Amino acid sequence: MNVHKIRFGDEGQAATRDLLQQFDSLGARVPGVGSPVMEKLRGELKTLEAIDRQYGGTGTLPLEDAGELAAATLADLARLENDCRHESEEALLAIAHLTIGVALWTVRHGVVLTAAEPVTNALAHISNAAGSKAELSAVFGVMHGIIDSVRPALEADLERSNPQRPWRLLHVNLAITAVRTEDSRLMELAFDALDAALPDERAGFYAEALCVALGPKVAGNVREAIERRHGRFNLS
Secondary structure, eight states, X not given: OOOOOOOOSOHHHHHHHHHHHHHXXXXXXXXXXXXXXXXXXXXXXXXXXXXXXXXXXXXXXSOTTHHHHHHHHHHHHHHHHHHTTTSOHHHHHHHHHHHHHHHHHHHHHTOOOXXXXXXXXXXXXXXXXXXXXXXXXXXXXXXXXXXXXXXXXXXXOOXXXXXXXXXXXXXXXXXXXXXXXXXXXXXXXXXXXXXXXXXXXXXXXXXXXXXXXXXXXXOHHHHHHHHHHHHHHOOO
């Protein structure tokens, strides 16, 4: 007989409570690191949890400063990551998961995500750490959801001279993650998204990807998918 735990509240409320528990677990592992920012972060995460408790874990919030709270929390998580750069990979990965948890809070509430860089970095960290295709597929799903959420704020990003701009990295990392899953459907979704978002860079991306895809360890369906895109945008 399986034993199931009864949870109070909706899934969003449960997710925010879990965020606070994850943060406390992290604090127990790195008690001496960045104590001022740790205290501030715990207050911010408690505020997110209190908001969900009052208004529910999903849906639009009647709060004008919800976006500012989320942005401040993400900025403080980026500071904490910097403070913990000499800590274990486990601690850094935990911070990345906290960052994504806060980003998903904004998605659930339709809050504009203005602090995209920490989220982009956290997604890349989690993707790089994924140990299975199932984990990579899960990361892909989160990346895709985040891209849809930040589209209104970032789609008009004209800072083409900066290769590290979040809008570019989100799509490049989505495509790379899809390739690593070796799932043809996910690759087509990611490539379509990259082609639409980065029309000036797609030819270069597929040219570089094809160089890697010609390696002996690359799956045949991956190589074929990249060859098709390369042929479409590199006509010379």
